[in-house]
Amino acid sequence: MDNVDLNILRQLASWQAEGRRVVLGTITRTWGSAPRPVGSVVAVRDDGQIAGSVSGGCIEDDLISKVRDGALTLTAPEVVRYGVGAEEATRFGLPCGGTLELVLEPVGPQSRIPELLAVLQQGDRIRRVLRLADGQVELQPPSEGDVLQLTDTTLTTTHGPSWRLLLIGAGQMTHYLATMAQALDYQVLICDPREEYATGWDVPGARLLRGMPDDVVAELKPDGHTAIVALTHDPKLDDLALMEALASPAFYVGAIGSRVNQAKRKARLKEHFGLTDAQLDRLHGPVGIKNGARTPPEIAVAILAELTASRYGYVIPAPLSVGDGGAAPEAGCVV
Structure with a gap:
C-alpha cells in the first residue's frame, strides 16, 4: 500500500x-x-x-x-x-x-x-x-x-513502505528529498556522522543514523528495493558509502556533483577501493534527470524522477537542447 x-x-x-x-x-x-x-x-x-x-x-x-x-x-x-x-x-x-x-x-x-x-x-x-x-x-x-x-x-x-532510500548527508537538499520521497512510498534513512549537520534534523518520518556511511550501508544490507544517494560533496563520506553501495544489489546508486567531479570520483573508487568498471557503470551522476534543475527542491524532483524511472525499468532518453540551442543544465551539479 x-x-x-x-x-x-x-x-x-x-x-x-x-x-x-x-x-x-x-x-x-x-x-x-x-x-x-x-x-x-x-x-x-x-x-x-x-x-x-x-x-x-x-x-x-x-x-x-x-x-x-x-x-x-x-x-x-x-x-x-x-x-x-x-x-x-x-x-x-x-x-x-x-x-x-x-x-x-x-x-x-x-x-x-x-x-x-x-x-x-x-x-x-x-x-x-x-x-x-x-x-x-x-x-x-x-x-x-x-x-x-x-x-x-x-x-x-x-x-507500509516497500522501498528504502538511504541519503548520505543531512544538508538542505536532503530535507526536500526526504519529504518528497516519503510521499512516493519510500522509507527514508539519513546517514550523517557530522554533528553540525545532524543537530536540528527535523523531517518527520525520516530516521537519522549517526554511523560512518560504509558501516551504515553494510548494516542496511541493500536489496533490489533500496536506493542510495550520496549528497555531501565530501569524498571522505560519499566515497565510503558508494564503495559499499555499488557492490550491493541496490536498484539505484547516485551521487551529486558535476561531470568533472564524477570522473574524479570514479577514478578514486577504482584506484583506492578496487571497484570494477561494471560496478562504476551503475553510478548515476550527475544524479537526477537532466531537466535544468538548479535549486535544492528542483534537484530533489529531478532525483526522484530518475528513481521512479529506475524502479519501473524505464530508460530516460538523452535531454534535448533548450533555449538558444545550448545543452540542458545538469541536475545534481548545483547546490
Whole structure:
C-alpha cells in the first residue's frame, strides 16, 4: 500500500470515529490495463462520499450508487468483479474483456483501522489478514516478499513502505528529498556522522543514523528495493558509502556533483577501493534527470524522477537542447 492509500485510511478512520458506516474496497486482481495497481483501496461512506479510487471513475460511481440505494449494507466481506464481459467492460471504462476484482469490506471495530494507522504513522510495515467469513482482522509482523494474497477464506495485505532510500548527508537538499520521497512510498534513512549537520534534523518520518556511511550501508544490507544517494560533496563520506553501495544489489546508486567531479570520483573508487568498471557503470551522476534543475527542491524532483524511472525499468532518453540551442543544465551539479 502506498502513501496515497495511507491518506485514504486516515479519512476512513475519521469517518469511523464520527459513527458513519463505511465500506472499504481493495483491488485484488486485474486483467488487462488498470488505472490503479493491485492493493489500491477506495472508501465509500454511507451517504456516498468517497475517498480514493480504483478506476477512472466509473466503478466508483457504481459503488456510490449502490451505497445510496442501500445495496452495500454488507455484514461480511464480499468479492465482486467488474468488466467480465465486453458490454460491462465498456460501461466501466475497462479494456474489452478486461476484469477488475475487489474485496468490499464493511468497516467496524473488528477492522482494527486505528491500530493499523498507528503502525503506519511510525513508518513501519505490517501484514493485515482479513477473514472473509466475518470480517475479523489479525495484524501480524511483515516478512520478506510479502504480496497481496486472496484465498477462499482470507485476504492478506501488507501495508507500509516497500522501498528504502538511504541519503548520505543531512544538508538542505536532503530535507526536500526526504519529504518528497516519503510521499512516493519510500522509507527514508539519513546517514550523517557530522554533528553540525545532524543537530536540528527535523523531517518527520525520516530516521537519522549517526554511523560512518560504509558501516551504515553494510548494516542496511541493500536489496533490489533500496536506493542510495550520496549528497555531501565530501569524498571522505560519499566515497565510503558508494564503495559499499555499488557492490550491493541496490536498484539505484547516485551521487551529486558535476561531470568533472564524477570522473574524479570514479577514478578514486577504482584506484583506492578496487571497484570494477561494471560496478562504476551503475553510478548515476550527475544524479537526477537532466531537466535544468538548479535549486535544492528542483534537484530533489529531478532525483526522484530518475528513481521512479529506475524502479519501473524505464530508460530516460538523452535531454534535448533548450533555449538558444545550448545543452540542458545538469541536475545534481548545483547546490
